[in-house]
Amino acid sequence: MKKFARRGAEAPRSAAIIGAGSAGLFFLQQLIRSGCESVVISDLNAERLATAARLGATEIVHAPTESVVDAVRDLTGGAGADLVIEAAGYDVCRAEAVEAARERGTLGLFGYPERRGSSPFPVDRCFRKSLSMEWISKTQSEPGLASFRAALAAIGRGDIEIDHCLESMHELDEAPAAMDLARRHGDGAAKVGFVLPGGARWAQT
Structure with missing residues (x-):
């Protein structure tokens, strides 16, 4: 192993x-x-x-x-x-x-x-x-962000799939409804997130 x-x-x-x-x-x-x-x-x-x-x-x-x-x-x-x-x-x-x-x-x-x-x-x-x-x-706050960098590398290689985390993305003006959705555990979505100006993404549980 x-x-x-x-x-x-x-x-x-x-x-x-x-x-x-x-x-x-x-x-x-x-x-x-x-x-x-x-x-x-x-x-x-x-x-x-x-x-x-x-x-x-x-x-x-x-x-x-x-x-x-x-x-x-x-x-x-x-x-x-x-x-x-x-x-x-x-x-x-x-x-x-x-x-x-x-x-x-x-x-x-x-x-x-x-x-x-x-x-x-x-x-x-x-x-x-x-x-x-x-x-x-x-x-x-891990020194050198070793785990974070290892996770990004695994995602980049395709070892870890993340598409299921991007299925419930919302505009900022939808924030109240999106937060209510998050409180309901996403109604089945693994993650509830926002699309920020400029294309950046920020995910909320």
């Missing part, structure tokens, strides 16, 4: 991603290219899940009527995933990530906090399962 450049570790054999927005779909593609054998991805929106299936997800889970924890356990014979990435930002999703991970597995916590201040988190379960956790934020 290819090595993870950041930590020098081998790619996981099994993974789960909670949240199929732009970040979750990026993680999905990166995991597949790294050699991960199976990736389960869950989301509230069927359109986003259809994109995930097209990009190569092993199994898609339509929350909340379907359980990502059950899907991961079924796929791994009850063991849980080597790596679980939480890319939605809700307290319940972080709890699901803990339950979906195997003993001594790894959590990647990317989703923006649901609220400011303290939030509930299943610390005891993490302790009992001996999980490793990494909180990912402030990538734009």
